[in-house]
Amino acid sequence: MGIKKKLFILSIIFIFSITFLLPTNLAFTSKTFSDSTLQIAQGQGETEIFDTERLIPYYECPYNYVINVRDGFTKVEIQHYGEDGSFHKFGGWQAYLEVNGTRIYEWVSYTQGEGSKWYDFTDQKYYDDHPTNEYTDITKYIQAGENTITFYHYNEGAGSGITVKVYYGSTGEEGTYQEETAVEETYDQYSEEEPYQEEDYSMMLQEEKEASTRQDETSAVGVVEEEKLVFNFKSMFLDPDNPGYVLGREIPGLTEDNLKEYQGTILYKRLLGPGEYITASSSWEDVARLAVIESKVHYNYAQNLGYFKSIYNLLSVFYMVQSFRESLRDIPKQFNSLKSINSAKQLIKHKGTIIDLSSNLTGIYDTLLGIDKEGATSLGFPELDSKVMFVIGAVSSGGWSVLGDISKGLFIENAQFSINYEIKKAVLNSSLGYHAQMAHELAIKENITADEINEFFFHVRRVVILEQLDTMLNIEDSVSLWEENRDLMTSFLNFFNIIDAEAALEADLQLYDQILTNYENAEYFLQAEMSDLGLQWQY
């Protein structure tokens, strides 16, 4: 073979290698390279450990960590670790963790002096910050092959790392992992003879037995009271004479087919405006449909009124050289995806998009506030907006957020001009529609299990929260009108012959008060109903 020929063949091989490698690399998502692949778990005899090998900051959340588990695993444990390297069962503020879409735990509340309270879905128990066993057994949620662990938290600290231990073959108590942790943490308290691990293990067994007994009891309640349950929640939340009626509004003749016809018409205003706000609801489906319409109205408004054009101007002028996460570039895709949804049925397939969009918008607001709080506020990005968008994201994901933090008082006292009103209303209604549709699909079931009843209340509770937040956003929008630029705004409204705007505001506030009171009542009834069924309220 001639030298030119050989060179030609070698060059072809080189070019082919580059051509093959380049698109392959670009096609992979960031996480494949940044975390998972480079941190391939190293087998340690009978165990394999997967570790993010770094702390996950809040602005990367929800964070998906993909692990590849080999066939034949017998036990899988998950733990968090913080900046000091110590291991914990839970991690983060307002956090949750999911394995392949199933909720494992979530943050519930925080009490000064006591710390955080957590709910573990795997054993259906509440925990304080540092339970005896600082890990969670997730074996039954793991499958051989790829598994996605989703972690969410929201605080500005260093973040939290995740470590997963997979056992193959025997999981024996002699497993070094827990032993090492125990020795490390309790070395001074336990002598070698003291059966720390055994004691620990028997406690675990006892807890498991108790949890199992409780589970059986719950199931038994569900079976025995099934008929009564179906009757009860339908009467409670679908009866127009009941406080639950405020959860929805009647839209005569509205179907998914004619949904589009309503878009952008005066009818919207009549249906959605404060004066026509409360009418009877005939079903959860109506609540969901209306939320879909309302979200579309606000997505369209955000777009048509030039919200994104304004954001463009602000970012390109005031924050031109500042850094933002690249993933925020996905916002247009997420926005268009949610905006194009025409039915509640379609909406429930887009839960992830609702979470992603709210998370990304929170990311923008937080970044701006982090750069210059005062400047960002003066440009229409008040701190409250970041909090509101976070709550919407947390509630969309099913997580628990304390709405008490976002009270009516806060909206009235700290009402500030916000550029984000339309987009907040849009995403909020997407989330509301999702939960209402989920509630509807459970409510229409002929036979409903105890778990499904639990799930039904889970969604209803979030509908109530979002409706309350929606009302408060309206309060904020009305009040902020008078809190800042009062003279200028009065001139504008006079210009439009809206001369009684201040009186109208008073009337609106009274109405909002009534709506909020109704929601509070709805919550009490919801609580009572759940208590009757033997279900726990705080979940």
Place this chain on the structure above:
Amino acid sequence: MSILKENKIIKILLLVLFILIIISLSVLLFSSCKFGEREVTGEDLGRALNEIDEDVRVSREKVEEFEKLEKEDFNIISAYDILELSALGYQYNMQEQTTEDSFTISAYFIDGRKIMITKFLSPGKVEFFYQHLQSNLYNQGYSFDKRLKYSELCNSFLSQDESTKAYLLKKQNYLIVLTK
């Protein structure tokens, strides 16, 4: 060229190609690792978000009052000049108002038209005031009509009884409202 020499050259070339492949692999792997942590500037992000806005349909409707304003640089003319240009030679009554960060003149024409020209002293404020005013107009019974071709941003609104049409124009530090 002797076979020996030819073999030597091939060996060297092979080595060079091998090194090149290794370097390429390393660079690609490194850049991929960094990919997840990449950041964009405010300008880049703004441009990406502006994509959403570019999907809005823009009407070719002509608004006489805004025609002459298109070619003017508002940084070198005053609010009074803007009013004169948009008055189309009609007579009007005028009011002025000054606040902490704005200056406004309102003109009322004899044919019922009204125009309000506000200059904001802070360039960012006009953006969110525009947005907030629009949301409030919606709450006060005005519904969005269409986007118009004028300047940076121009939207029209219709009153509930459809008797009044309002045009909101944003250009540089100015917000101009025209009702007919």
